[in-house]
Amino acid sequence: MSRKALLGLVLLGWALRLLPCAWYDLDYDEGVYYSTVALWTRGVWPYRDTVFVHPPGLLYALFPLGWLPPDSGWMVARLAMTAVGALNIYLMGRLTGRVLGARAGYLAALCYAIYPEAASSERRILLEPLLNTCALALLSTSGWKAAWWGGCALCVKAWGALWLFSSLPRLRGWAVLGGVIGVVLCLPLVLVSPQGFYTDVFWFQAHRPSHGLDTPFQRLWDIFDPRHLAITLLALLGYARSRQRWEPVALQLSASWVLLIGAFYLAPGHFFHYRTQLAIPECFWAGAAVDLVLRYRRLAVIWLTVPFGFVLAICMRSDTEHIQRARTIREHVPAGDTVFAFEPSVLLRAGRLPDWRGKAPVVTDSYGMMLIDAGVGQSSVIAAMADPASRTRVNQRLALSQWLVVDDRAFEQVSFDWCKAHYRPCYGDVWRAR
Numbered sequence: 134m135s136r137k138a139l140l141g142l143v144l145l146g147w148a149l150r151l152l153p154c155a156w157y158d159l160d161y162d163e164g165v166y167y168s169t170v171a172l173w174t175r176g177v178w179p180y181r182d183t184v185f186v187h188p189p190g191l192l193y194a195l196f197p198l199g200w201l202p203p204d205s206g207w208m209v210a211r212l213a214m215t216a217v218g219a220l221n222i223y224l225m226g227r228l229t230g231r232v233l234g235a236r237a238g239y240l241a242a243l244c245y246a247i248y249p250e251a252a253s254s255e256r257r258i259l260l261e262p263l264l265n266t267c268a269l270a271l272l273s274t275s276g277w278k279a280a281w282w283g284g285c286a287l288c289v290k291a292w293g294a295l296w297l298f299s300s301l302p303r304l305r306g307w308a309v310l311g312g313v314i315g316v317v318l319c320l321p322l323v324l325v326s327p328q329g330f331y332t333d334v335f336w337f338q339a340h341r342p343s344h345g346l347d348t349p350f351q352r353l354w355d356i357f358d359p360r361h362l363a364i365t366l367l368a369l370l371g372y373a374r375s376r377q378r379w380e381p382v383a384l385q386l387s388a389s390w391v392l393l394i395g396a397f398y399l400a401p402g403h404f405f406h407y408r409t410q411l412a413i414p415e416c417f418w419a420g421a422a423v424d425l426v427l428r429y430r431r432l433a434v435i436w437l438t439v440p441f442g443f444v445l446a447i448c449m450r451s452d453t454e455h456i457q458r459a460r461t462i463r464e465h466v467p468a469g470d471t472v473f474a475f476e477p478s479v480l481l482r483a484g485r486l487p488d489w490r491g492k493a494p495v496v497t498d499s500y501g502m503m504l505i506d507a508g509v510g511q512s513s514v515i516a517a518m519a520d521p522a523s524r525t526r527v528n529q530r531l532a533l534s535q536w537l538v539v540d541d542r543a544f545e546q547v548s549f550d551w552c553k554a555h556y557r558p559c560y561g562d563v564w565r566a567r
Contacts, residue, residue: 134235139226139242146246147219149444150256154211158452161542162406163258164478165498166191167199167207171486172497174199181326183487183495184502186337188315189322190289191260204484210258217262218255222246224269225413229420231273232382233375236427241420244367247441248412249360250405260290261409268296268389268413271311272382280307284314291338292410295396299388303381337501342511344402356397358408360443363436364419365411371421383417390414402514452482458538458562459483465560466536472563473534475499475542493529502526503546518546531555537564 169185170192179185179192198210225245230238245251255262267286271279283300286293293315300308323330347355357365377383393410397403426433458474459482466472471488474480477497480487489495496502506525507517517523524547537543537556544552556564 134227134230134238138239139223139230142226142239142242142246143219143222146222146242146252147215149246149252149448150215150218151212153448153450154208154215154256156451157256157448158450159207159455159478159482160257161476161478161500163207163211164476164481165501166258166260167195167203167210167481168477168487168497170195170199171201171203171206172199172489172495175486175489177489177495178322178325180322180329180333182489183497184333184505186333186498186501187260187290188288188319188334190285190318191258191263192322193288193318194263195258202484203481203486207258207478207481211256214258214262215256217266218251221251221255221262221265221269224266224273225416228269228273228382229417232380233377233417233421234423237420237423239420240423240426241416243437244364244416244419244440245412247437247444248364248409248416249440249443249447250358250408251412252444253447254406254409257406259406259409261406264289264293265409265413267293268410271296271300272385272413275304276307277310279304280310280314283308283311284316284318287312287315288318291334292393292396295392296389299385299392302388303385332505333501337505340509340511341401341504342507342517343513345513347403349398352398352403355403356394356408356411358405361408361411361415361440363439364415367422367426367436368415368418370425371418371423374425375418375421377421386414386417390418454540455479455482458540461560461563462536462538466563470535471533472536472538473531474538474540475546476538476540479538479540488530488534491533493533494526496527496530499527499542499546515545535566537566538562539564 169179169183173179173192177183179189195210198206201209222242222245226238226242229241264286267282267289270282271286274282283297286296297308297311397407455478458479462472462483472480472485477487487495487497503523504517507520507523511517537552539552539562555567557567559565
């Protein structure tokens with residue numbers, strides 16, 4: 134397999150991830166993840182002092198960047214994620230090339246480079262880019278190395294267990310060891326706050342309410358998104374034509390594909406970046422269709438232009454509202470004043486972190502904290518947010534906050550009437566306490 138040819142595909146995919154970083158919107162999860170690790174470097178511990186609803190793998194990876202000033206640290210973390218994305222393209226090409234042949238490896242790397250969910254997620258501070266790296270390394274190795282990478286996947290996100298489970302026929306006892314390694318990697322933070330870890334990671338995920346009343350058809354439409362459907366169909370063709378379907382790694386990829394689709398279908402909520410994991414089995418099996426692609430080159434170019442076009446369209450997303458709110462905070466809110474934002478990314482853009490002074494709970498993930506405080510038996514996220522119990526800890530922090538960013542998330546999580554009763558409009562969406 135030519136390293137130069139593979140490197141060209143890696144550079145293409147890296148450019149699609151790197152260039153939009155400067156203007157691409159900074160979403161809620163990114164704000165939560167970077168704020169949590171930045172506060173950790175300043176003495177605020179995840180699980181003990183603030184809610185973090187995932188295993189700590191991403192926090193470990195970002196820890197060296199948490200010391201940076203907030204307004205530049207999140208961008209450096211994003212740039213690091215684009216490098217992770219480039220590595221994933223390389224690993225995808227090498228893995229497929231080893232199992233299915235060099236030409237299949239090039240096609241798989243190309244498909245991964247232009248897979249819309251992967252290209253979008255791997256320019257942001259999310260769990261999925263790192264999870265995909267661990268999964269690809271797990272698939273590319275055996276023995277204790279595979280056990281290590283499986284443990285790392287589990288430490289990044291609970292769904293890493295799906296990759297370990299699918300590896301059982303291939304790795305056997307090493308897959309079990311991977312689960313043990315994942316637990317051991319979490320121990321440093323578990324020992325600091327066992328109850329907090331259990332509540333945030335296990336209790337929250339087990340009792341998480343539904344995000345809406347998705348019909349089975351709507352959920353399937355989300356999973357088989359038209360933006361990547363061209364690669365999915367190519368993967369189905371490759372799988373049907375492949376003679377290596379029973380090769381151990383190929384078999385694991387097939388099993389993981391089925392497990393992921395089943396998990397997405399049954400999950401209480403489903404988000405665009407979740408499907409980044411589907412890129413691994415789908416791009417692998419798309420590589421198996423390389424003979425068809427070479428036979429019908431012109432049709433294949435048109436076919437793959439569809440996901441590539443969606444990648445370019447997604448690049449155009451901008452963050453004008455958050456940028457304006459952050460500018461307002463910089464210009465009008467004194468440095469010593471406390472500001473609360475349900476959307477932590479606004480504070481990062483303003484060069485601030487969620488306030489951790491005083492005896493009130495530190496709120497980096499208001500969404501997760503409110504759902505935990507709402508308790509069990511909630512029919513939906515909307516019902517949980519409407520329950521007064523959901524505001525137990527958030528209200529304690531708001532009582533110490535001199536300013537509030539009043540945006541859509543504030544309306545959804547506490548209501549406009551509540552904001553109006555406790556704060557008064559002052560500078561656009563930045564309101565001052567009454």
